Amino acid sequence: MTHRSFFAFILPSLVAMFLFIVLPVGSVIVQSFYVEHDRVLVTVENCGPFGCQQEIRVDTAATQELKREQPLGKFNGFGTYLNRAHLAVDEVAEIVRSSGGLGEMIARIYNLPFYKALSFTLAYTFVVTPLAMLLGFGVALAVNTLPRIAKGPVIFLSLLPYIVTPLIGSLILFWMINPNGVLGATLQLIFDDPDLSLKASPTLTWITLFVYGVWHMAPFPFVVFYAGLQTLPKDTLESAMIDGANRWERIRFVVVPHLVPLATFVGLVLMMDNFRVFEPIVGFSAEANATSLSWAIYNDLNGQVDKLFGSAAATSVLTVIGVVILLIPVLIRTWRDFNRKR
Amino acid sequence: MDFSPHSRSRTQAIVASVLLLAWLVIAAFPFFWTVWGSFKVEADFFSRESWGNALLGTSTVRQTGSAFTLDGYRGAWIEREFWRSVINTAIVTVSVTTISLIFGTLGGYxxxxxxxxxxxxxxIAALVFRAMPHITLVSGYLLPFFEMNIWGVLPTAIIVLVAINQPFTLWMLHSFFLSIPKDLDESAMVDGCTRFQAFRLAIMPVMWPGVITTGLFSFLLAYNDFAVTSMLLNQDNQTMVPKINSFLGTVQTEGTIMYAVAAVVSATVPLFMLVMFFQRQIVSGLTAGAVKG
Known part of the structure; x- marks a missing residue:
């Protein structure tokens, strides 16, 4: 294809991506170096019957004026990145210096908002991804043994948690685990604890969110692995049976190796999707015990009085850096594939 | 996994079916429970005494005289004007899907x-864009959109969703077009077609399966989005998902939580239909990336 016709074809798509992905990323980076203006303060002399007093007031009009002239705020350099709400360099240094043991140190660092969000995001990504893949693999094996006629309806029901809107899916589960909901009440009965609430402790909240994540994501690996099982090499499988391999040995030595390439793909997509975990935290109202990077950005932007653009932008940049780090192995592999294909 | 049913032991079959049944209950029960419960009053769906009330509708009978009530739906759709959000969602999803596919087929080809x-x-750039959390981009849009005074309206959200959707659409259609033999359009060009004519006459007639599959996923992205629509649309233009979230913020008084339940069920029904009618395409779309790399 000539360069000319190539660019004629791809132009609309490139323009859209440039305007609404590349430019915003640039805008995020610029914003992250700015911070909201201080309020303009004026000293006024307040004279009453008991003498005069100096009083400091906020000059609202001047503050508004300043905001209109320089909507970005004032330049702050890397200040926002290093402050308490983000990398918290000073606080971490202080904690490292003054903490008694490793446990205390980790606990205190975890209490800093950015590290709290980062730990949950990473924990969610690396717990939910493998568990969803395992569950999906198990379901795929089981569905594959079903008679043909049952497969359609079973796949239909299995797809639902994945297709449903994440916020809606988490609300549906949230209402069920509510202490007055069907699951919450049943759990209270089982553990014989009328005050049991899954929102009560961070651990329980984390587990609830992980369970939601596995429930929501498992259908995707299921479908991919199920498709992979349809292309199993029958000859290899039959010779394994003739050689006396039992069911587990056949799974271990024939099926799993056949599915490994699919598993890397599934794992990658799941990691990308899990890393942006956000809606379940809103749906489960879990922000007291679990926050994620995406949620932290949303929270900064959703302020009722002031939107903290600078703070949100700094978290965004750090998040994108995290995404790129996660992706590096894949990028290298794609590069190799591409060179091989050419 | 096994190919001849008679070669497997009975216990294995039973264990597999029990586990599968457990999974199906876990996967589907929450939806059926919520659909059923949306026709009850709050005292039943969130019953303090027993979940049996939610099945039988004890309080619903006491309060409304019948075991099923449409109060939740009436409240959500009429009183809180959920129908507006439904219209907005329809506009957004149809526009996003159409524009995404037009841009995506040309680019992917x-x-x-x-x-x-x-x-x-x-x-590669598309892959990185695909992996970026949408909310990080939103924080880049907000301030410029405020300054340009285009914040809050549907066209803004539509074009942003199209752009966010492009990386995925490009990847999917790119791998789909790779599976169409090059000879097809090249022979058309040998016969004197320009590149665009070759695309229109030789490729377009055979591209629909791939386009439909990709379209389904574009639709789902637009329909399921919360990050973009909740931040970029004002109150009047809200689509369904942010509207449901706003119900949660305001509903504190008795009974109105059922509005949210009814709205959630209303928003889930189209997805049910989608899976029902397009199950084959969704499955092939989910596996396309894996099989073709």
Whole structure:
């Protein structure tokens, strides 16, 4: 294809991506170096019957004026990145210096908002991804043994948690685990604890969110692995049976190796999707015990009085850096594939 | 996994079916429970005494005289004007899907037919964009959109969703077009067609399966989005998902939580239909990336 016709074809798509992905990323980076203006303060002399007093007031009009002239705020350099709400360099240094043991140190660092969000995001990504893949693999094996006629309806029901809107899916589960909901009440009965609430402790909240994540994501690996099982090499499988391999040995030595390439793909997509975990935290109202990077950005932007653009932008940049780090192995592999294909 | 039913032991079959049944209950029960409960009053759906009330509708009978009530739906759709959000969602999803597919087919076709190095870089950039959490982009849009005074309206959200959707659409259609033999359009060009004529006459007639599959996923992205629509649309233009979230913020008084339940069920029904009618395409779309790399 000539360069000319190539660019004629791809132009609309490139323009859209440039305007609404590349430019915003640039805008995020610029914003992250700015911070909201201080309020303009004026000293006024307040004279009453008991003498005069100096009083400091906020000059609202001047503050508004300043905001209109320089909507970005004032330049702050890397200040926002290093402050308490983000990398918290000073606080971490202080904690490292003054903490008694490793446990205390980790606990205190975890209490800093950015590290709290980062730990949950990473924990969610690396717990939910493998568990969803395992569950999906198990379901795929089981569905594959079903008679043909049952497969359609079973796949239909299995797809639902994945297709449903994440916020809606988490609300549906949230209402069920509510202490007055069907699951919450049943759990209270089982553990014989009328005050049991899954929102009560961070651990329980984390587990609830992980369970939601596995429930929501498992259908995707299921479908991919199920498709992979349809292309199993029958000859290899039959010779394994003739050689006396039992069911587990056949799974271990024939099926799993056949599915490994699919598993890397599934794992990658799941990691990308899990890393942006956000809606379940809103749906489960879990922000007291679990926050994620995406949620932290949303929270900064959703302020009722002031939107903290600078703070949100700094978290965004750090998040994108995290995404790129996660992706590096894949990028290298794609590069190799591409060179091989050419 | 096994191919001849008679060669497997009975216990294995039973264990597999029990586990599968457990999974099906876990996967589907929450939806059926919520659909059923949306026709009850709050005292039943969130019953303090027993979940049996939610099944039988004890309080619903006491309060409304019948075991099923449409109060939740009436409150959500009429009183809180959920129908507006439904219309907005329809506009957004249809526009996003259409525009995404037009841009995506052209771009994906070009990427599949060009072997130059820059195609690789475009695909890699698309992969990175695909992985970025949408909310990080939203924080870049907000301030410029406020300044340009285009915040809050549907066209803004539509074009942003199209752009966010492009990386995925490009990848999917690129790998789909790779599976269409090059000879098809090249022989058309030998016969004197321009590149665009070759695309229109030789490729377009055979591209619909791939386009439909990709379209389904574009639709789902637009329909399921919360990050973009909740931040970029004002109150009047809200689509369903942010509207449901706003119900949660305001509903504190008795009974109105059922509005949210009814709205959730209303928003889930189209997805049910989608899976029912397009199950085959959704499955093939989910596996397409894996099989073709």
């Amino acid at each position: 070009a990427l599949s037919r060009s072997g130059y190095r820059y195609t690789f870089w475009i695909l």
